[in-house]
Structures are given as structure tokens and as C-alpha cells.
Amino acid sequence: MxxxxxxxxxxxxRSGQVxxxxxxxxxxxxxxxxxxxxxxxxxxKKNPERLVCISFWTSREDEEQYDRPHYYSINDTLRPLLEFxxxxxxxxxxxxxxxxxxxxxxx
Numbered sequence: 001m002x003x004x005x006x007x008x009x010x011x012x013x014r015s016g017q018v019x020x021x022x023x024x025x026x027x028x029x030x031x032x033x034x035x036x037x038x039x040x041x042x043x044x045k046k047n048p049e050r051l052v053c054i055s056f057w058t059s060r061e062d063e064e065q066y067d068r069p070h071y072y073s074i075n076d077t078l079r080p081l082l083e084f085x086x087x088x089x090x091x092x093x094x095x096x097x098x099x100x101x102x103x104x105x106x107x
Contacts, residue, residue: 014049
């Protein structure tokens with residue numbers, strides 16, 4: 001399983017708009033993708049304009065299939081609300097209870 005970690009800093013007072021856009025526009029796109037497992041949107045209590053999103057994928061290929069057509073267009077949509085461009089990191093998941101859920105779905 002793989003995880004995509006996207007971190008962004010919204011402009012002052014815009015974190016609610018960014019969160020709504022992620023939940024209402026981005027999450028439905030993710031849910032339609034082959035290999036999508038789960039999505040977490042985390043907010044920082046000390047810096048309310050900072051959001052960290054983690055999406056989980058069954059394979060690197062599935063994660064890359066999502067990345068090509070969608071990531072940059074979503075980033076462009078959010079750009080006017082962000083202080084600076086979002087950062088993306090991809091990780092291999094070595095341990096997770098969600099992994100058992102993903103394996104159960106595949107069976």
C-alpha cells in the first residue's frame with residue numbers, strides 16, 4: 001500500500017474554503033479511482049491555515065494513475081486559495097490497520 005501526503009498552507013482565513021473544496025470536489029474524484037483506499041484531512045491546531053491530506057492506495061501503479069490526470073488540475077484549482085503551492089510526498093506504507101481493510105476489499 002502507498003500513501004500520498006499533500007501539505008498546504010491556505011491564505012489567511014481561507015482554510016475553511018480549502019477544506020470544503022477538498023471534501024466536496026477532491027474526495028469524490030479520489031473515491032472513483034481504482035485502488036483508492038482512504039483519505040484523511042488533518043488540520044493543525046497551532047496553525048489553522050495548515051492542512052495535511054493523506055490518501056492511501058493499494059499499489060504504486062494505482063497512485064500514479066491518479067497522479068497523472070488529476071493532481072495538477074486539482075492543485076491549479078486550489079492555487080488561488082493557497083499561500084504557496086502544495087507539496088507532495090509519496091510513501092510506501094510498512095504497517096497499518098487500514099492495510100488489512102484494503103486486503104479484505106481485494107479478496
